[in-house]
Amino acid sequence: MSELSNDLILFNELVEVLLNEEENHPVAKRIDSNILYDTIDLSLNKSAMVDDSFKKVLKEVLISTPKTATNLFFNQLFGGRQSKAVLGDLLAVLLNNSMYTYKVAGPQVGIEQEIIRQSCDLIGYGSQSNGTFPTGGSMSNYMALIMARDAKDPSCRENGMTKPLIMYTSKASHYSNAKNASFAGLGRNNVRYIKADSTGKMIPADLEKQIKIDIENNLVPTFVNVTAGTTVLGAFDPIDEVATITEKYNIWLHVDGAYCGSVIFSDAKRHLLKGMEKSDSFSYNAHKMIGTPMTCSLILVKDKKHLHDSFSNDADYLYQTDGDDFNLGKTSFQCGRRNDALKFWTLWKSIGTNGIEKIVDNQFDLADVARNYIENHPDYTTYSYEDSISVCFNYKNIDPKVLCTLLYEHQVTVVGFGDFNEDTFVRFVTINATNTKEDILNFFKVLENFVEENQHVLETAAC
């Protein structure tokens, strides 16, 4: 039997261990970071390890690694496990292609392009559109900014920036915008943070006001980022109204849909993205709402010319066969690039576009269950709004930072806190579409029981 066949037997054994653990202990046995290296043997040594000890340490690592697929993990903007997508990702690891050329990736190129084409159609981008799979949402935003910069200041590619370029994003947008401004050479001080209304949406009038001020000061408005699903509140910026402004002043419009751009799949919720076809670029993370393994992010552009202009480079040692449309390295940031498309494709292929729509819709249904619950229980205060899958709340005036930290330390449930304006609250995210209504209600029961049984701990921690 080959070494791989043997290792796959071990793999299946470990999968059983993990699935059992997830069933019996949905929150992983937590190791305090202070004693991590004393608790599991993570050391790399000169000599080989015998099979039994190797298996033992692998089990320990599995058991104590935070479990993101269970019904008590609500901490971040991903969760759950879509089995068909896991299957695709395991196959991608075995195949080990690199997505830069048709020569090396073959049909995988077509798989990636099919996802991109269908996504562009859902946005309404038209025949000149295309896209690529960057390393994540931060990188998608970065690539959008680079394309906007190069479109506004084309000689930049050869000579560096020659104009004082300015970008705009809401106060509630993702922090990658600030980092990207620095990487792209605009500088962090040239990011204008536009006010958000009380529900977390960008205020278009404030955007236009700021653009006018910059133009008066001989600065060059270049890039507007709107967010489809802000990181804390899950709010949708008004794309259509912002597009009217970006069209008027000839500014690149990017939709950061890392969190909730997947509502392009939902007939019921697509209206939240009204005007999206007017944008120049659009990104979404299939590893968030759609539940593929990390990472699976798409950047889509209305006019593929910009992708080529900003990212293609000649490389004779690499591009030796086939046309540019099949050599995807011509439009990517990286050289060697992991196959992030296959896991999305296996899921999509097996359940159909209607199946993806159900995944997305279920998250909104679960959020309604959660919002309904807290709105009908007087011990809760709500901080989030309809059409958001981030359900933000406080319970009995307990400090949310203390509460979330204790829930984690006591291995009860994993959930985080966030702030908006003056408020800090628990941010409960219903992004795991494999959860049921009962799982959502169970979360509240688990939380309430914990508070009930730990009054004294909570009081001590709060002082």
Ligand SMILES: *Cc1c(COP(=O)(O)O)cnc(C)c1O
């Ligand atoms: C998660 C997120 C990002 C970053 O995506 P990564 O894949 O984690 O880099 C960007 N924008 C928004 C709105 C997000 O929610």
